[in-house]
Amino acid sequence: MSRRPIFRLLALALLLPASTAFADTASTSATVRIERYALQLTKVRDIDFGSATPSVLQNGYITLSPTGLHQVNGGIAAYDPTGAQPAQYTVSGVPSAPFAVMFSAPTIYLSNGTQTLMISDFVIENGPTQVLGLDGTAQFRVGANLYVGAAQMPGTYTGTFSVTVAYN
Amino acid sequence: MQKLKFLFAIGLLALSANAAAQSASSTVTVEVESRAITLTNNTGLNFGTILPYGSAGYVFVANNGTYSTSNAYISNATGITASTWSVQGIPGAPYAVTLPTSVVISNGTETMTVSNFNRSGAVQLYLDAAGGGAFGVGARLNVGANQPAGTYAGSFNVTVSYN
Numbered sequence: 001m002s003r004r005p006i007f008r009l010l011a012l013a014l015l016l017p018a019s020t021a022f023a024d025t026a027s028t029s030a031t032v033r034i035e036r037y038a039l040q041l042t043k044v045r046d047i048d049f050g051s052a053t054p055s056v057l058q059n060g061y062i063t064l065s066p067t068g069l070h071q072v073n074g075g076i077a078a079y080d081p082t083g084a085q086p087a088q089y090t091v092s093g094v095p096s097a098p099f100a101v102m103f104s105a106p107t108i109y110l111s112n113g114t115q116t117l118m119i120s121d122f123v124i125e126n127g128p129t130q131v132l133g134l135d136g137t138a139q140f141r142v143g144a145n146l147y148v149g150a151a152q153m154p155g156t157y158t159g160t161f162s163v164t165v166a167y168n
Numbered sequence: 169m170q171k172l173k174f175l176f177a178i179g180l181l182a183l184s185a186n187a188a189a190q191s192a193s194s195t196v197t198v199e200v201e202s203r204a205i206t207l208t209n210n211t212g213l214n215f216g217t218i219l220p221y222g223s224a225g226y227v228f229v230a231n232n233g234t235y236s237t238s239n240a241y242i243s244n245a246t247g248i249t250a251s252t253w254s255v256q257g258i259p260g261a262p263y264a265v266t267l268p269t270s271v272v273i274s275n276g277t278e279t280m281t282v283s284n285f286n287r288s289g290a291v292q293l294y295l296d297a298a299g300g301g302a303f304g305v306g307a308r309l310n311v312g313a314n315q316p317a318g319t320y321a322g323s324f325n326v327t328v329s330y331n
Contacts, residue, residue, distance in 0.1 A: 024204065031214050032218055032273070
């Protein structure tokens with residue numbers, strides 16, 4: 001009985017050098033640098049619907065497409081497209097990154113101080129989901145419908161709308 | 169019984185006398201050494217400089233240092249390298265490499281996961297005639313959606329063993 005502990009110690013001593021000879025482990029680093037390019041939106045120009053003369057009896061609306069085409073619908077007695085243009089924006093950020101274009105509200109109102117006009121149905125050139133170019137920039141235009149009431153009061157109507165872009 | 173034993177003893181004496189007369193003795197020796205297998209790291213794994221997208225993506229660095237991305241942009245590829253390793257041991261011996269499944273790297277507050285470790289070479293590796301070996305290890309860096317900026321670092325272990 002007294003020999004057994006000695007025997008075990010010997011066996012252990014023999015195994016230890018053998019196991020270190022059969023394998024070896026080494027460590028190394030894994031590194032990366034993450035940078036962020038904030039997505040930046042710049043307005044190049046405002047949207048402008050030109051000049052319209054409303055019908056006395058019938059409501060109407062002017063459609064201004066994001067590519068600058070305009071169409072008069074319903075009760076618009078006369079329309080002068082001089083100066084009409086879609087809004088235009090530039091975006092910069094991470095090259096090739098997808099991003100979304102959003103409006104703060106689906107409808108806004110323009111005012112001449114006493115009366116209002118509604119703008120709705122915003123349309124984004126190339127759609128609400130886009131991809132930045134290899135140079136990290138993109139451009140898009142925005143059109144909408146301007147709704148003109150029958151016998152709308154003359155004047156210059158102005159208002160603002162907000163466009164937001166975000167990586168997605 | 170006594171007679172048999174006697175005769176047997178005589179026979180043995182005669183044989184040994186013959187052998188002593190006709191042969192010289194010689195010694196055969198063999199020395200058995202054990203040579204440890206050793207692993208040395210030469211370069212670490214580096215994924216360069218990355219710009220994350222708004223959705224999760226990854227950067228994959230292959231074991232030969234080539235790289236590809238999905239939903240992430242490499243803004244500076246200069247530092248991208250696979251990790252490289254050297255092995256020393258018994259010439260011609262087969263050996264195995266054990267890689268981690270995944271490791272976490274951190275910039276101190278935020279973390280990223282490195283997975284899909286892969287090494288170069290055949291399924292079964294052998295040390296060369298000089299007892300040397302070499303291999304590369306690549307992996308995939310998983311980039312989170314809008315991953316926060318910073319320098320992320322961590323470490324991982326590689327093990328070699330005779331097999």
